[in-house]
Amino acid sequence: MKTFGALALAISVAAAQVPYMQYVLTPKSRTLRPATVYNVNGTVSAAQDLVAGRNANTTFSGPSAVTYDFGKNVAGLVSFNVSSASNPAFIGISFTESSLWISPDGCDATADAGIDEALWWQVQSGGHYAAPRQNERGGFRYLNVYHNTTGNVTLSDLTVYYTAVPNYSEQQLAAGIQTGYFHCEDEQINRVWYAGAYTNEMCTIDPTAGNSLIYLGIVNSTSNITTPLPWYNNYTISNGTAVLVDGAKRDRLVWPGDIAISQPGIFVSSYDMEMLRESLDSLLVLQNSSGALPYAGRPFGTALPIWSFTYHLYSLIDINDYYLYTGNETYIKQNWNIFKQALNFSLSFVDESGMANVTTSADWLRFGMGGHNIEANSILYYTINIGISLAQHLNDTSEFVQTWPDVAANIKASANDLLWDPGMNLYRDNDTGTSLHPQDGNAWAVVSNLADTDRAVNISQALQSRWGKYGAPAPEAGATVSPFISGFELQAHYIAGRPAAAVNLTKLMWGDFMLDDPRMTNSTFIEGYSTNGDLHYAPYNNDPRISHAHGWATGPTSTLTFYAAGLQVTSAAGQTWLITPQLGGLKSVEAGYKTNVGSFSSHVTAVGSGLNVTFSTPVGTSGSVQLRYAGGLANLTVTNIGSRKREVMRRQASSQEMQSRVVTLDGLAGGNYTVLLEVS
Structure with a gap:
C-alpha cells in the first residue's frame, strides 16, 4: 500500500x-423570553405581550393564568417586573417540560412522589421579582404565570436567565459553542443529531446547582403525597465551573453510566472536555479502599452507599474515552492506579464459571441484575480489553495486568458457551434457566466484541424483530423503552454491518416519537417511557418525575458521526x-x-x-x-x-x-x- x-x-x-448552524438549538443569549402563548385561563388582557420581541403590558384580572411556551426545553432563573398591582396581590410561577403535566397546582416533579411547588411572590407596583438561586429550574418548555387574588396585576419583561452550559460567556453563546457538525439529506435525522447535542448542553450545569435530594429515602415510602413539595438545586456536586449531570431537571447528579453515552456526544458536538474531566474527577475521588467506585456522585454516592457492578465499570470506560478524545497523557497516568485497582476489584467477582458473579442489584434501573449476567460480563470483557490496551501504552507489565488477557478470554468463552440461546439467536440474561433475553446484554455483547461476527448479525436481526410502534423494548425493565440502552443497540446494528436498522431505529424512536410527539419537548430527549407510548417509566411510580432532557438518551449524536459518517x-x-x-x-x-x-x-x-x-x-x-x-x-x-x-x-x-x-x-x-x- x-x-x-x-x-x-x-x-x-x-x-x-x-x-x-441553522439546526443548532443552543440559545444565542442568556436572556430568554417565551415564544408563544400556549393557553389562557380566566381574564388576561394582552397575554401575547409577554412573548419575545413585544413590549409587555399583560394584565391579569382576578384568578387567572397563562401558560407560555418557549418552543423548546430551556433552563434557568425566572424574573419579571410588575407595572401595577392591586393590594394585596400574588403572582406564582410554575414549570413543566411536557405539556402533559401542566397543572394549576404546581410544577412537574423532581422527587419520587408528588409534584413540585410553584414559586410565589407578593407583588407591588414598580417591583422587580426574581427566583432565588436555589430555585433555578433545570428543564422546562412551559412556564405558567398565576394570579390568584382579586383585583388586577400588570406584568412586564418576563424573562428567564439561561443557566445551562455556565462555562461559556455571553459572547461565546452568541458566536456558537459548537465545534462539530452533522448533515444528511434526511431532515429528521439532522434534527435528531442536534437535539442530542442540545440535550447534553442542557445537562451541563453549575456544580453548585446540583439536586439537594432533600427527600432521598423519604418520599419512596410516601407515595400518597398530594401537597406540592419544595425543591432546591443548591448542592455542590463537583469542582470547576461546569459539570455534566444525568438530567437537566433531575437528578442533576453525576452518573458514570450516563457519561458513557453523553461524553462521546459532547466530543463530536462541542468538545467541552475540561468540563468532562471535572465530572469524572468528582467520581474518582469517591473510590474506597477496596477499589469500588460509586454508583453516582455527591450527594447520592455519599448519602446512600449503593454499589453497582456495571456503573463501577462505566467509570473506567469514561476514563478511557476521555483519554481517547483528548490525548491527555498526564490525566491517564495520574489515574492509572485508580483504574487498575477498580478493575482488579471487578475481577474478584470472577468465579469458577469463568464469568463474574454479580452480587448487587443496582444498574441502569433494569430489574433482576445479578448472577452470571450477560450485560455485566460483556461490559467487564470490554473494560478488561480497554485496560490491556492502556497497560501496553503505559508499559505496565505488573503481575495483575498480565492476568487480564486470560481472564477476558475465559469470560468470552464461558458467556458464549453458557448463555447463548441458538433458538432465539440472543443471549439469555444469566445461566439460571431464565427466558429473559435482555436488550442491554445483547447490545453490549456486540459492542464489546464478545459476540463473533455471525452472532452479531443474528443479534441485530433478533433485536430488530422485537421493535414496537414506539421503539426497541428493554424487557429487562418491564414494559419499557430505554433510550439509554437503545443507544448501545444503535451501535450494535452498525457493528454488525446492518446500518439500515440503525437508521430506521433512529427515525422510529428518536425522530417520530421522542422528538416529534406533541407531549415531548421537541428539542431534548426523554429518559424512558412505556412500550405502549405512555410517558410512564416502569422503574418510577411518579410519572411527572420523568426527565425530558436526559444525556443518556443522546446516543444517535455520536453514533451517526462515528458510523454513518464513519469519522x-x-x-x-x-x-x-x-x-x-x-x-x-x-x-x-x-x-x-x-x-x-x-x-x-x-x-x-x-x-x-x-x-x-x-x-x-x-x-x-x-x-x-x-x-x-x-x-x-x-x-x-x-x-x-x-x-x-x-x-x-x-x-x-x-x-x-x-x-x-x-x-x-x-x-x-x-x-x-x-x-x-x-x-x-
Whole structure:
C-alpha cells in the first residue's frame, strides 16, 4: 500500500464558522423570553405581550393564568417586573417540560412522589421579582404565570436567565459553542443529531446547582403525597465551573453510566472536555479502599452507599474515552492506579464459571441484575480489553495486568458457551434457566466484541424483530423503552454491518416519537417511557418525575458521526483515525469535529452500489479507510487532493476483500483525500 504525503485541509476552529448552524438549538443569549402563548385561563388582557420581541403590558384580572411556551426545553432563573398591582396581590410561577403535566397546582416533579411547588411572590407596583438561586429550574418548555387574588396585576419583561452550559460567556453563546457538525439529506435525522447535542448542553450545569435530594429515602415510602413539595438545586456536586449531570431537571447528579453515552456526544458536538474531566474527577475521588467506585456522585454516592457492578465499570470506560478524545497523557497516568485497582476489584467477582458473579442489584434501573449476567460480563470483557490496551501504552507489565488477557478470554468463552440461546439467536440474561433475553446484554455483547461476527448479525436481526410502534423494548425493565440502552443497540446494528436498522431505529424512536410527539419537548430527549407510548417509566411510580432532557438518551449524536459518517479517532485525540462510513440507505452524509490535534471531516455520497468519500485529517496523524459494500467487482480510486502534486492510485479490490465485502486502505498520512469505490 502506498503512503501519501499530505497537506492538511485548514478548517477554522472558530465555532461561528461551523456549517449547518441553522439546526443548532443552543440559545444565542442568556436572556430568554417565551415564544408563544400556549393557553389562557380566566381574564388576561394582552397575554401575547409577554412573548419575545413585544413590549409587555399583560394584565391579569382576578384568578387567572397563562401558560407560555418557549418552543423548546430551556433552563434557568425566572424574573419579571410588575407595572401595577392591586393590594394585596400574588403572582406564582410554575414549570413543566411536557405539556402533559401542566397543572394549576404546581410544577412537574423532581422527587419520587408528588409534584413540585410553584414559586410565589407578593407583588407591588414598580417591583422587580426574581427566583432565588436555589430555585433555578433545570428543564422546562412551559412556564405558567398565576394570579390568584382579586383585583388586577400588570406584568412586564418576563424573562428567564439561561443557566445551562455556565462555562461559556455571553459572547461565546452568541458566536456558537459548537465545534462539530452533522448533515444528511434526511431532515429528521439532522434534527435528531442536534437535539442530542442540545440535550447534553442542557445537562451541563453549575456544580453548585446540583439536586439537594432533600427527600432521598423519604418520599419512596410516601407515595400518597398530594401537597406540592419544595425543591432546591443548591448542592455542590463537583469542582470547576461546569459539570455534566444525568438530567437537566433531575437528578442533576453525576452518573458514570450516563457519561458513557453523553461524553462521546459532547466530543463530536462541542468538545467541552475540561468540563468532562471535572465530572469524572468528582467520581474518582469517591473510590474506597477496596477499589469500588460509586454508583453516582455527591450527594447520592455519599448519602446512600449503593454499589453497582456495571456503573463501577462505566467509570473506567469514561476514563478511557476521555483519554481517547483528548490525548491527555498526564490525566491517564495520574489515574492509572485508580483504574487498575477498580478493575482488579471487578475481577474478584470472577468465579469458577469463568464469568463474574454479580452480587448487587443496582444498574441502569433494569430489574433482576445479578448472577452470571450477560450485560455485566460483556461490559467487564470490554473494560478488561480497554485496560490491556492502556497497560501496553503505559508499559505496565505488573503481575495483575498480565492476568487480564486470560481472564477476558475465559469470560468470552464461558458467556458464549453458557448463555447463548441458538433458538432465539440472543443471549439469555444469566445461566439460571431464565427466558429473559435482555436488550442491554445483547447490545453490549456486540459492542464489546464478545459476540463473533455471525452472532452479531443474528443479534441485530433478533433485536430488530422485537421493535414496537414506539421503539426497541428493554424487557429487562418491564414494559419499557430505554433510550439509554437503545443507544448501545444503535451501535450494535452498525457493528454488525446492518446500518439500515440503525437508521430506521433512529427515525422510529428518536425522530417520530421522542422528538416529534406533541407531549415531548421537541428539542431534548426523554429518559424512558412505556412500550405502549405512555410517558410512564416502569422503574418510577411518579410519572411527572420523568426527565425530558436526559444525556443518556443522546446516543444517535455520536453514533451517526462515528458510523454513518464513519469519522472515528482510534488513539489519543486522533493521532490515529479510521474512516469507515455506513450510509444505511441515506444518500449523503457529512460530519466534522475538532480535537486537540486538529480538525476532522468526512463527506460520504452513495454512487450506485459504491461510495464517494472525501475526508480531511490533520497533518502529523495517520489512519485507515474501511469501506463496506454489498458485493460484486470493486474498483478503487484514491486521490490525495492536498499534496503539491495531485497523487492518484487505482486498484481493484483483492479476492479476499471481495469475499469479506470490505475494502481496506492502511497507512494513510493525515491530509485531504477522495476515495471512490465503484462496484459492478
